Amino acid sequence: MPVSGDGRLQLLRSQQHAATAKERDRYCRLAVLAGHREACLMFCFARSDFFEDHQPLKPFKSHGIKVAFYGYYYPSRYADLIDDEQRAFCCSLYQFKEGENHGIEFFKACMSLLNLDDAPYHILFMPCSDEFKYARRFKRLDWYITTHRPDLSSGLYDVDVFESRDSLHEAKGGENRILERNYRITGNIEGKQIIIVDDVLTSGQSMADYKEEIERCGGKVVAAIFYGKTVTRPPLLLIKAHVWGGCIVNKIKELTK
Numbered sequence: 001m002p003v004s005g006d007g008r009l010q011l012l013r014s015q016q017h018a019a020t021a022k023e024r025d026r027y028c029r030l031a032v033l034a035g036h037r038e039a040c041l042m043f044c045f046a047r048s049d050f051f052e053d054h055q056p057l058k059p060f061k062s063h064g065i066k067v068a069f070y071g072y073y074y075p076s077r078y079a080d081l082i083d084d085e086q087r088a089f090c091c092s093l094y095q096f097k098e099g100e101n102h103g104i105e106f107f108k109a110c111m112s113l114l115n116l117d118d119a120p121y122h123i124l125f126m127p128c129s130d131e132f133k134y135a136r137r138f139k140r141l142d143w144y145i146t147t148h149r150p151d152l153s154s155g156l157y158d159v160d161v162f163e164s165r166d167s168l169h170e171a172k173g174g175e176n177r178i179l180e181r182n183y184r185i186t187g188n189i190e191g192k193q194i195i196i197v198d199d200v201l202t203s204g205q206s207m208a209d210y211k212e213e214i215e216r217c218g219g220k221v222v223a224a225i226f227y228g229k230t231v232t233r234p235p236l237l238l239i240k241a242h243v244w245g246g247c248i249v250n251k252i253k254e255l256t257k
């Protein structure tokens with residue numbers, strides 16, 4: 001039976017207030033079956049285990065190095081489609097970006113996963129849109145590394161962010177955008193084993209570009225850690241196929257019981 005616009009909205013609201021992940025999953029599936037477009041995204045965000053290639057705190061290889069991230073980042077346009085926990089994580093990520101959250105827990109959690117046993121390692125932070133934001137974002141991790149981590153050294157001052165540029169995600173061209181390098185590596189990183197630290201991993205283009213520049217200056221990049229990884233958004237058809245497929249399989253199971 002077709003579900004009215006009001007009915008679809010009701011299903012969507014129900015899932016937003018669902019008490020458990022199981023309930024949320026059920027309401028999301030119902031809303032997808034009822035034809036609600038936003039429910040597809042909600043379902044996809046609620047079930048990253050189905051739709052994401054990489055999970056938080058599970059290292060993977062990319063561009064020949066080990067990569068780990070702390071949690072998923074949902075851009076603000078998706079704020080209404082995520083749950084409280086996801087929203088709280090994004091909020092902590094914004095605070096990290098603004099230098100209001102020191103990021104030490106994130107750093108410790110991701111570093112311990114890398115299982116690197118050939119210390120010392122040198123930490124290089126990803127240059128961002130201007131030198132003020134760069135220092136504000138990373139200065140407390142720099143403090144933590146220099147005061148508490150004899151196995152590491154901090155390269156906060158190895159990088160000179162010499163001019164401001166637009167935020168990368170306002171740059172046109174998607175993954176094919178031309179990255180404008182607004183920094184130079186001025187410290188001596190020759191022969192050092194480098195771990196890159198950044199706030200968000202999206203396409204991986206910035207990481208690859210930074211790695212190239214670090215290696216041109218004689219460093220060897222072994223790993224990269226990120227506070228968040230931007231969630232991927234698969235085609236709606238794929239999400240619908242997943243939900244409809246599951247529904248059909250369940251029906252067949254019921255009928256053949």
Ligand SMILES: O=C(O)c1cc(=O)[nH]c(=O)n1[C@@H]1O[C@H](COP(=O)(O)O)[C@@H](O)[C@H]1O
Pocket residue numbers: 075126167168169170198199200201202203204205206207230
């Ligand atoms: O601050 C940004 O420019 C930014 C906004 C955003 O929504 N997502 C995002 O990834 N970024 C930045 O873009 C860089 C990663 O983008 P990719 O090169 O696509 O992996 C990171 O340095 C982020 O700080």
